[in-house]
Amino acid sequence: MTVVSGRSTAPYLDLYARRGGEPEVLRARRQEAIERFEAAGFPTARDEEWRQTNLGSLLRAAPAAASRRPLQGGEAARFLYPDCPRMVFINGRYAPEVSSPPRQVTAVALAELGAGGDTEPVLEHLGAHASGRASCSADAGVHPFAALNTGLFEDGAAIVIPDGAVVEQPLQVLWLNAPAARAAESGDETPAVEVSFPRLLVIAGENSQASVIETFAAVDPKAGGYFVCPVSEFVCGTGSVLHHTRLQADATDAFHLGFQHAQLERSASFDSSSLAFGGGLVRNDTVGSLDGEGSHCTLDGLYVVAGSQFVDNHMRVEHRQPHTTSHQLYKGVLDGRARSVFNGRIYVHQAAQKTDAKQTNRNLLLSKSALANSNPQLEIFADDVRCTHGSTIGRLDEEALFYLRSRGIEREQAHAMLVYAFARELVEKASHEPLRQDLENRLLASLNGGGPR
Amino acid sequence: MLRVSDLHAKVEEQEILKGVDLEVNAGEVHAVMGPNGSGKSTLAQVLAGREEYDVTAGSLELDGDDLQEMAPEERAHAGLFLAFQYPVEIPGVGNSYFLKAALNAIRKARGEEELDAMDFLQLLRKRAELVDVDEALLRRPVNEGFSGGEKKRNEILQMAVLEPRLAVLDETDSGLDIDALKTVAAGVNALRSEDRAFVVITHYQRLLNYIVPDHVHVLLDGRIVRSGGSELALELEEKGYTGLTNGSSGG
Numbered sequence: 070m071t072v073v074s075g076r077s078t079a080p081y082l083d084l085y086a087r088r089g090g091e092p093e094v095l096r097a098r099r100q101e102a103i104e105r106f107e108a109a110g111f112p113t114a115r116d117e118e119w120r121q122t123n124l125g126s127l128l129r130a131a132p133a134a135a136s137r138r139p140l141q142g143g144e145a146a147r148f149l150y151p152d153c154p155r156m157v158f159i160n161g162r163y164a165p166e167v168s169s170p171p172r173q174v175t176a177v178a179l180a181e182l183g184a185g186g187d188t189e190p191v192l193e194h195l196g197a198h199a200s201g202r203a204s205c206s207a208d209a210g211v212h213p214f215a216a217l218n219t220g221l222f223e224d225g226a227a228i229v230i231p232d233g234a235v236v237e238q239p240l241q242v243l244w245l246n247a248p249a250a251r252a253a254e255s256g257d258e259t260p261a262v263e264v265s266f267p268r269l270l271v272i273a274g275e276n277s278q279a280s281v282i283e284t285f286a287a288v289d290p291k292a293g294g295y296f297v298c299p300v301s302e303f304v305c306g307t308g309s310v311l312h313h314t315r316l317q318a319d320a321t322d323a324f325h326l327g328f329q330h331a332q333l334e335r336s337a338s339f340d341s342s343s344l345a346f347g348g349g350l351v352r353n354d355t356v357g358s359l360d361g362e363g364s365h366c367t368l369d370g371l372y373v374v375a376g377s378q379f380v381d382n383h384m385r386v387e388h389r390q391p392h393t394t395s396h397q398l399y400k401g402v403l404d405g406r407a408r409s410v411f412n413g414r415i416y417v418h419q420a421a422q423k424t425d426a427k428q429t430n431r432n433l434l435l436s437k438s439a440l441a442n443s444n445p446q447l448e449i450f451a452d453d454v455r456c457t458h459g460s461t462i463g464r465l466d467e468e469a470l471f472y473l474r475s476r477g478i479e480r481e482q483a484h485a486m487l488v489y490a491f492a493r494e495l496v497e498k499a500s501h502e503p504l505r506q507d508l509e510n511r512l513l514a515s516l517n518g519g520g521p522r
Numbered sequence: 523m524l525r526v527s528d529l530h531a532k533v534e535e536q537e538i539l540k541g542v543d544l545e546v547n548a549g550e551v552h553a554v555m556g557p558n559g560s561g562k563s564t565l566a567q568v569l570a571g572r573e574e575y576d577v578t579a580g581s582l583e584l585d586g587d588d589l590q591e592m593a594p595e596e597r598a599h600a601g602l603f604l605a606f607q608y609p610v611e612i613p614g615v616g617n618s619y620f621l622k623a624a625l626n627a628i629r630k631a632r633g634e635e636e637l638d639a640m641d642f643l644q645l646l647r648k649r650a651e652l653v654d655v656d657e658a659l660l661r662r663p664v665n666e667g668f669s670g671g672e673k674k675r676n677e678i679l680q681m682a683v684l685e686p687r688l689a690v691l692d693e694t695d696s697g698l699d700i701d702a703l704k705t706v707a708a709g710v711n712a713l714r715s716e717d718r719a720f721v722v723i724t725h726y727q728r729l730l731n732y733i734v735p736d737h738v739h740v741l742l743d744g745r746i747v748r749s750g751g752s753e754l755a756l757e758l759e760e761k762g763y764t765g766l767t768n769g770s771s772g773g
Contacts, residue, residue: 472610475570476624476680477598477631486623490614490663 078110080132084264085220087134094183098196103220109211121410121442122352122381127262127296127324135160135223135265135295136249140167144288145243148318150503153241153282160246161265162224171228171240174279179225179268191227194304195270212354215328218266218300225268228281232274232306239280239312239501242269246319247288248295260294262324267299273309273337280312282504287320287347294349296324303330305337307361312340314499318511319347321378326352335361335390342498343370343382344508346515351380359386359393359421367396371495373515375404384413384428388421388454395425400495401432402488402516403439414446417454424454432462433491485516523548523719524569524688529580531568538564540744541580546688549716553730553755554723556741557763562723563607565741566692569721570604571597584688598624599631601687605677605694612664617676618646620664621683628684649682653709671702678709689713690721695729707732727759740766 085103111128112119140159145167149155154171156178157164163178170176175187179195182188196219226242248263271281285297297319305311311331319325325348331339345351357366372380386395401409411430432441443460465487473483489512496512499505526544530537538561546552556562568575569582571594582589584600592600612620625645626636637645650657655675665673674694681689691710695703710720710733722733730738730752738754739746740763748754748766758766 466610466612468610469612471570471572471594472606472612473620473624474594475598475604475606476620476684477595477628478624479595479627480593482623482627483595486615486620487612490612493614 077128078107081217081221082107084132084134088221089223092180092183094188094192095179095195099220102196102216105211106213106216106220109213109216111213118383118412121412123379124350127326127350130260130262130294130296130324132264132296133261135246135263137162138247138249140164140245144247145245148243148245148284148286150239150241150282150501150507152503153239153501155241155243156226157243158224158226158245158267159288160248160263161222161244161267163226171236171238173234173236174231174240175227175229176240177227179227180223182227190229190272191270194272194302195227196302212328214298214326215300215354218268218298218328221264222266222268222300225270227270227272229272230274230277230279230309232277234274234277234279236277236279239282239314239504241282241284243284243286244297244299245286245288246295246297246323248293262294262296264296264298267297269299269301270304271302271311271313272304273306273311275306276308277306278310280314280501282314282316282501284316284318285325285347286318287323290320290347292320294322294324295320296326299327301327301329303332303339305331305333305339305364307334308336309334310338312500313342314504315341315343316508316511317343317345317347317351321347321376322349323347324350326350328354330356330358331366332358333361333364333366336363337361338365340367341369342495343368344495344511345370345372345374345380346511348380349378351378352383353381354383355385357386357395359388359390359395362390363392364390365394369397369495369498370399371401371492372399372409373402373492373512374407374409375515376407377405378407379409380407381410382412384411386415386426388415388417388424388426388451390421392423393421393425395427397428397430398495399430400492401430401441402435402492403432403441404435406436406438408440408442410442410444411460412444412446413458414448415456415458417447417449417451417456419450421451422453424451424456426454426456428458430460431491432460433488434462434464435488481517485513488516489513523585524721525581525583527581529565529568529582530578531564532576532578533564533574537578538744539568542741542744542746544721544739544746546719546721548687548719550737551714551720551722551733551735553735553738554721554741554746555725555727555738555755555758557725560741561744562725562741563692566604566607566690566723569597569602569690570594595627596631598684598686599628603681603684603686603689605674605681605689605691607692607694607696609665609668609673609677611666611668613666615664617662617664618643618660621646621680624680625683646683650679652712653678653682654705655679670697671699674698674702674706675709678706682709682713685713687717688719688721690723692723693725694722695724695726703729704732727755730755742766
């Protein structure tokens with residue numbers, strides 16, 4: 070058994086060396102990505118962008134390729150919305166038997182890329198934006214986990230929405246994890262984690278309109294630790310309107326380090342909601358790149374965490390052209406010893422006059438040991454802009470709690486009502502009714518299941 | 523119904539109530555009057571079970587049950603209601619949703635069947651009419667952005683829906699213009715009955731023109747210094763609180 074040193078990339082390079090292969094058309098960019106990952110290495114506490122994210126527990130674990138297993142009947146059903154076309158993945162691999170890809174659009178499993186059909190748009194964009202090269206500002210550097218994903222993803226989904234198409238039903242992409250049960254490895258100091266690398270590329274054609282729902286979940290929420298390292302890229306063509314919901318309901322001892330990137334052409338609109346309930350060590354890096362004049366992005370989020378969960382949202386919005394607008398609203402509910410980081414950077418380039426950027430982060434602490442960090446960062450190089458930001462960290466209003474109780478409402482219910490009231494706008498934003506209902510149920514369940522207060 | 527004996531209470535180490543005695547029977551309306559700082563609101567909050575207020579001596583009983591043993595919600599289940607002097611704004615919680623949750627929590631605690639949405643809505647509409655509350659207020663978040671008068675009316679609406687046995691009104695008249703005052707009083711009067719009692723806490727005699735009390739008590743410096751019939755309120759109006767300090771305390 071090899072002893073793994075703290076920050077070594079070796080076990081991940083080993084995964085690369087032993088990978089199962091890939092479509093010919095992806096080989097070169099995969100090689101390039103893994104080289105970039107190797108050169109960058111894992112971030113340390115000295116890295117400004119990572120100093121509040123302790124990766125120790127992840128890097129002490131020995132990574133293993135996610136096991137291959139078929140989906141058993143009904144395992145996916147409780148995560149699926151009945152009327153939505155869907156692509157289902159288990160441990161990072163496509164499960165066609167439970168998938169029903171949408172008809173109106175081109176949906177390709179990435180492992181099949183090059184096996185027929187038009188691969189041009191996919192090849193043009195895959196990895197071009199999320200690599201830390203093409204679209205991010207020079208100082209953004211390489212995102213090591215995005216590079217790792219590009220080097221190691223086994224499969225994924227590419228969805229191409231044709232120009233002018235209006236897709237009524239949301240498309241659901243379900244990323245399920247089910248690590249193989251392991252016998253207790255007593256005395257083993259490097260616990261093993263199965264790693265999967267979900268990969269999504271959505272290309273919204275000119276003046277198209279669509280909604281995509283991504284769901285990250287565990288078949289068995291108690292099935293032990295695993296590491297999910299997803300990358301999602303959104304390319305929003307001129308005048309397109311793309312809605313995105315990201316529901317993260319992984320097992321509470323899972324590692325989840327994700328990267329998502331939206332690139333917007335002229336007058337495009339990207340509206341994303343990220344709702345995080347699961348995971349033990351969670352980090353999401355989100356980049357909105359407003360590359361076209363008059364484009365708009367909304368990046369909203371909610372995190373509801375308890376116990377020893379850690380969730381870190383690193384946001385970066387790039388205003389590159391005039392008349393671009395961005396809205397961010399992130400809310401957090403923290404109980405137990407949970408900790409959160411919200412790091413919101415808005416970068417207004419010199420050309421981006423008439424930028425309108427708004428960022429809000431609100432946190433509700435339900436216990437004395439919970440801790441929220443909020444760091445807004447504005448970098449403005451244009452002179453005619455409007456940028457506002459605000460962050461709050463507060464506790465439950467005791468006056469309101471007493472008021473509700475004085476009317477006969479039990480303490481626990483009054484508590485849940487107030488927390489729900491705090492978070493509801495992010496749940497009720499969902500326009501697809503089954504999704505909204507699911508989010509509401511998850512929010513209520515997480516409130517009732519909360520630890521001691 | 524309510525028996526308060528030698529009640530002492532303090533807030534943040536400061537003694538506010540210094541031995542209050544008060545007995546209220548079913549069907550009665552009691553007015554508790556007193557200047558600012560006399561302990562009126564403390565009495566109201568202690569009755570409702572506010573945890574920041576420490577009862578250091580004495581007893582509080584509702585129908586023979588020790589209120590001090592009961593959480594705020596249990597007091598509500600037992601039929602106690604406090605109309606707040608400063609109703610709390612609760613963004614994100616709908617007014618009618620809140621009232622339904624409250625009514626059903628009380629019904630459940632009493633072993634009664636909970637009301638479904640339709641039955642509740644019917645009841646709510648009737649009560650809103652009784653206390654002249656605009657239906658638009660029912661759809662808004664609890665007290666959020668309500669005017670002073672709307673907040674007070676909303677308290678009376680809650681009382682009308684929850685039908686308490688003992689209602690404590692803490693300066694419900696403060697900040698009301700005369701029309702709102704009449705509306706609030708009419709709502710209270712409509713709910714007066716033989717098996718229900720009211721404790722009306724007020725600074726001014728004005729409200730008592732519209733809600734005529736059976737008993738009036740004067741609270742000064744944490745003690746009830748005089749009690750009498752409704753004529754005592756008029757005497758107070760004439761002499762002011764300072765004119766009473768030489769008066770004797772009575773029954």
